[in-house]
Amino acid sequence: MKRTVKITVNGVTHTDEVEPRLLLVHYIREVLGLTGTHIGCDTTNCGTCTVLMNGKAVKSCTLLTVQADGAQFTTVEGLAKDGQLHPIQEGFWEEHGLQCGFCTPGMMLTAVDLLQRIPDPTEEQIRWGIDGNLCRCTGYQHIVNSIQYAAKKLRGETPRKVAR
Amino acid sequence: MAVSKLFGASIKRREDPRLITGQATYTDDLQLPGMLHAQIVRSPHAHARIVRVDTAAARRHPGVVAVYTGKDLEGKLNPIPTAWLVPNADLKTPPHPALAVDVVRYAGDGVAVVLAETLYAARDAAALVQVQYAQLPAVVDQEQAVRDGAPQVHADVPRNVAFTWRVAGGDADQAFAEAKRDGVVVAQRFVNQRLIPNAMETRGVVARYNSGAGELTVWYTTQNPHIARFLMSVVTGIPEQKIRVIAPEVGGGFGSKIPFYADEAVVVFCARATGHPVKWVEDRRENYVATIHGRDHITDLEIAARKDGTITALRGKTWANLGAYLSTAAPGVPTILHGLILTGCYTIPNLSYEVLGVFTNTSPVDAYRGAGRPEATYLIERMVDLVAGALKMDPVDVRRKNFIKREQFPYTTVEGLTYDSGNYEPALDKALEMVGYQKIRDFQKQGPKDNRYLGVGLSTYVEICGLGPSAVAGAVGFQGGLWESATVRLHPTGKATVFTGASPHGQGEETTFAQIVAEELGLPIDDIDVVHGDTGAIAMGWGTYGSRTTVVGGAAIVVAARRVKEKAGKIAAHMLEASEADITFDQGRFSVRGSPDRSKTIQEVTLAAYLAWSLPAGVEPSLEASAFYDPSNFTFPFGTHVAAVKVNADTGEVELRHYVAVDDCGRVINPLIVDGQVHGGLVQGIAQALWEGAVYSPEGQLLTGSMMDYAVPRAHMFPMFTTARTETPSPHNPLGVKGVGETGTIASTPAVVNAVLDALRPLGVTHLDMPLTPQRIWNAIHAKTRR
Numbered sequence: 001m002k003r004t005v006k007i008t009v010n011g012v013t014h015t016d017e018v019e020p021r022l023l024l025v026h027y028i029r030e031v032l033g034l035t036g037t038h039i040g041c042d043t044t045n046c047g048t049c050t051v052l053m054n055g056k057a058v059k060s061c062t063l064l065t066v067q068a069d070g071a072q073f074t075t076v077e078g079l080a081k082d083g084q085l086h087p088i089q090e091g092f093w094e095e096h097g098l099q100c101g102f103c104t105p106g107m108m109l110t111a112v113d114l115l116q117r118i119p120d121p122t123e124e125q126i127r128w129g130i131d132g133n134l135c136r137c138t139g140y141q142h143i144v145n146s147i148q149y150a151a152k153k154l155r156g157e158t159p160r161k162v163a164r
Numbered sequence: 165m166a167v168s169k170l171f172g173a174s175i176k177r178r179e180d181p182r183l184i185t186g187q188a189t190y191t192d193d194l195q196l197p198g199m200l201h202a203q204i205v206r207s208p209h210a211h212a213r214i215v216r217v218d219t220a221a222a223r224r225h226p227g228v229v230a231v232y233t234g235k236d237l238e239g240k241l242n243p244i245p246t247a248w249l250v251p252n253a254d255l256k257t258p259p260h261p262a263l264a265v266d267v268v269r270y271a272g273d274g275v276a277v278v279l280a281e282t283l284y285a286a287r288d289a290a291a292l293v294q295v296q297y298a299q300l301p302a303v304v305d306q307e308q309a310v311r312d313g314a315p316q317v318h319a320d321v322p323r324n325v326a327f328t329w330r331v332a333g334g335d336a337d338q339a340f341a342e343a344k345r346d347g348v349v350v351a352q353r354f355v356n357q358r359l360i361p362n363a364m365e366t367r368g369v370v371a372r373y374n375s376g377a378g379e380l381t382v383w384y385t386t387q388n389p390h391i392a393r394f395l396m397s398v399v400t401g402i403p404e405q406k407i408r409v410i411a412p413e414v415g416g417g418f419g420s421k422i423p424f425y426a427d428e429a430v431v432v433f434c435a436r437a438t439g440h441p442v443k444w445v446e447d448r449r450e451n452y453v454a455t456i457h458g459r460d461h462i463t464d465l466e467i468a469a470r471k472d473g474t475i476t477a478l479r480g481k482t483w484a485n486l487g488a489y490l491s492t493a494a495p496g497v498p499t500i501l502h503g504l505i506l507t508g509c510y511t512i513p514n515l516s517y518e519v520l521g522v523f524t525n526t527s528p529v530d531a532y533r534g535a536g537r538p539e540a541t542y543l544i545e546r547m548v549d550l551v552a553g554a555l556k557m558d559p560v561d562v563r564r565k566n567f568i569k570r571e572q573f574p575y576t577t578v579e580g581l582t583y584d585s586g587n588y589e590p591a592l593d594k595a596l597e598m599v600g601y602q603k604i605r606d607f608q609k610q611g612p613k614d615n616r617y618l619g620v621g622l623s624t625y626v627e628i629c630g631l632g633p634s635a636v637a638g639a640v641g642f643q644g645g646l647w648e649s650a651t652v653r654l655h656p657t658g659k660a661t662v663f664t665g666a667s668p669h670g671q672g673e674e675t676t677f678a679q680i681v682a683e684e685l686g687l688p689i690d691d692i693d694v695v696h697g698d699t700g701a702i703a704m705g706w707g708t709y710g711s712r713t714t715v716v717g718g719a720a721i722v723v724a725a726r727r728v729k730e731k732a733g734k735i736a737a738h739m740l741e742a743s744e745a746d747i748t749f750d751q752g753r754f755s756v757r758g759s760p761d762r763s764k765t766i767q768e769v770t771l772a773a774y775l776a777w778s779l780p781a782g783v784e785p786s787l788e789a790s791a792f793y794d795p796s797n798f799t800f801p802f803g804t805h806v807a808a809v810k811v812n813a814d815t816g817e818v819e820l821r822h823y824v825a826v827d828d829c830g831r832v833i834n835p836l837i838v839d840g841q842v843h844g845g846l847v848q849g850i851a852q853a854l855w856e857g858a859v860y861s862p863e864g865q866l867l868t869g870s871m872m873d874y875a876v877p878r879a880h881m882f883p884m885f886t887t888a889r890t891e892t893p894s895p896h897n898p899l900g901v902k903g904v905g906e907t908g909t910i911a912s913t914p915a916v917v918n919a920v921l922d923a924l925r926p927l928g929v930t931h932l933d934m935p936l937t938p939q940r941i942w943n944a945i946h947a948k949t950r951r
Contacts, residue, residue, distance in 0.1 A: 021284075033195075042447050042449060043449075045871035076185065089184040096836045100416040101670065102365045102416060127880040134362075136848070139844045142839070
């Protein structure tokens with residue numbers, strides 16, 4: 001028994017017939033073909049599939065597509081605007097916030113949500129803020145630096161690279 | 165970017181733009197026309213006879229195209245081989261069928277495979293495959309497995325002993341006898357718990373077979389596509405030249421994507437049998453049981469020392485759990501990569517050590533970041549601390565006393581390795597200074613505050629890296645070479661493509677390799693692309709593991725680049741009408757010595773090489789060169805790590821306060837990337853010390869079978885790490901580099917455990933096995949205080 005959903009992703013509205021059990025992450029990846037959103041677990045632990053739903057970070061493996069009916073989403077593909085990287089993307093690039101890149105889209109979207117709520121986070125707030133996202137490569141330190149870089153940039157300050 | 169001094173610069177990674185914009189293509193991102201989805205049905209039992217497999221209901225399920233069982237595959241695929249036949253160890257290699265036929269040997273063993281038009285249909289139908297099992301007794305503990313009457317994992321492997329391997333030198337028994345008379349002997353049992361790699365991307369394969377051309381294309385989450393092609397050919401019988409293995413973006417490996425797994429052979433079989441492209445991607449729960457695990461040693465070890473702290477001997481035995489089947493590199497990990505570095509960075513003249521490799525009814529165990537070397541480092545670094553404790557000496561002093569001294573290099577160890585270079589004291593001094601070692605010791609003397617005990621722990625490690633010389637690989641039974649290939653190809657417009665047989669998957673060599681070539685040839689870095697991970701484009705190579713990519717792959721690249729430069733120099737001399745001997749090269753420009761105005765850029769020379777209108781005699785057109793670089797030795801990175809912790813005696817919690825890593829990985833191409841490698845390794849090693857560990861029930865059920873149950877560490881669990889370096893270039897590597905991919909994991913585990921046990925010393929706790937969870941620590945404290 002398929003249901004019709006109307007979902008806006010990165011500013012484009014899609015109307016699709018979906019199985020009620022279709023996970024949002026599968027809708028995003030398989031139906032819309034936006035494969036920048038990844039799947040890293042099946043227990044809502046890793047955060048790799050994080051997207052912004054109506055501006056808030058959610059794990060798209062734990063939502064059914066039908067629950068997302070009418071919602072607005074941002075995925076990693078929608079972060080850069082007009083060829084300009086989002087400050088969080090710039091931060092991850094500048095500060096080596098990624099290695100294999102698999103957790104990165106989810107990590108960046110979680111960080112975007114965090115910085116909306118806390119524009120000037122402490123290191124501790126960043127570490128707890130990204131606690132729902134796992135990274136097995138970086139040891140998190142450069143991710144913290146990347147988010148600090150983005151925070152500065154979003155506040156209109158000139159980010160200074162961490163001394164190295 | 166300016167061309168000067170790229171080598172050594174913290175430039176941003178060139179692979180990042182596609183990764184941060186969602187434009188990278190990982191295996192699961194591929195969609196091919198007509199592609200089917202595979203779901204593997206796995207055994208829920210650790211050990212059972214397969215009585216009957218009924219696939220009728222699964223076949224009837226809408227969208228299902230085919231279902232195959234182990235019997236269907238019998239005779240169609242060769243057994244899955246192990247590729248490390250360790251010699252002089254009486255190694256047993258029982259057959260490993262791609263899908264189980266009669267007996268399942270671990271919970272997760274593949275039994276059948278379902279192919280359907282959608283992933284959801286495949287998963288639904290997999291649940292409809294009815295397998296009737298007759299359960300058999302299982303064994304999960306390697307020590308129990310070798311006892312009389314233990315369940316037999318393989319009928320033809322008595323007492324489950326896969327191999328018995330020994331390393332010895334000097335006269336350990338004599339040294340122990342002396343130490344007993346006039347010195348100190350410390351004995352300790354160590355459990356190096358089983359770990360689960362947890363690369364964020366699970367394993368996956370997309371296979372397409374074109375029967376008209378007889379060609380197989382496989383997109384594969386592998387760290388070593390050429391080895392995968394080699395073994396794929398062996399197992400499937402498809403000729404090697406007809407197989408193309410592509411490692412697209414790979415989302416982390418940590419060793420778990422080295423092996424050639426049964427699942428991949430099954431998927432290839434399905435693609436051939438159905439005529440459709442087939443995709444198979446593990447879900448995470450499947451990854452926990454079907455992808456290799458790491459570590460899992462039980463060791464009884466003794467150390468002998470004189471009263472002044474001079475260590476004279478090590479003696480002991482390790483039971484290494486190998487799981488149910490021998491994975492690709494499994495026999496080499498607890499032997500060659502472990503036992504040959506047991507004496508670490510110390511001049512210990514006597515050694516006697518035995519390793520039993522043991523089959524159990526658990527997931528196969530193979531190389532996990534560090535692979536054998538973390539286990540060895542853990543043993544020796546813990547033992548040195550225990551000697552210090554027994555002699556009431558500072559662990560720093562025991563280390564200094566036993567270090568191989570700078571003037572002793574090249575130093576041949578009792579295991580027979582030749583450490584080519586080292587200078588251990590400066591790294592130790594630097595780390596102690598950075599952490600404020602004396603200050604911590606002074607604080608400690610004031611006693612605990614609020615029942616919180618301060619501890620500081622060291623690890624002065626050395627690794628075997630840059631795997632490795634092929635002659636040695638052969639001598640130790642590795643069924644492959646360990647050289648690496650490179651091609652540096654300049655194009656008519658003066659741009660370059662670099663091909664490497666290594667297969668980086670997050671380590672950043674698209675950047676560091678471009679830095680090497682930019683530095684050598686004076687090209688702008690943006691004019692250089694690095695291509696890896698495609699057997700259709702790249703000459704045979706051996707892949708990325710063992711901290712070898714930059715060491716061996718990078719060396720191949722610099723050799724190839726120098727060949728390009730040499731040829732370009734000949735052409736430049738011809739163009740400038742000068743003798744080759746009079747040509748100088750600097751920052752991308754060939755000049756005539758003494759007449760700097762007579763010069764040609766490398767781009768001009770490249771175009772001339774391609775146009776070939778006028779080349780010097782004997783010089784062929786085009787400008788490219790290849791190299792197959794085989795190192796003359798391993799590299800031996802070293803360093804000192806220091807952890808400072810506070811242990812809350814009320815709760816057993818450990819707070820990691822400060823962590824200093826001083827590493828010597830030789831010359832550094834990109835410090836930012838090196839720091840990233842160290843940080844990532846630290847987190848994995850620290851997590852082993854404090855949190856991670858696979859747990860099996862006695863019946864062989866993996867109790868830590870998901871991210872809910874297994875402690876993959878999170879960001880809040882760590883402080884900011886302090887990293888620093890000393891620089892002792894590898895004397896034999898053309899770049900002077902030594903490798904840094906595994907350092908953090910190898911060094912950090914004992915540093916943290918030593919720190920925690922240093923904190924617990926006033927409470928009478930001298931040893932605890934990992935992970936040092938609050939429960940374990942609290943129980944240890946209270947067991948002591950109850951007495």
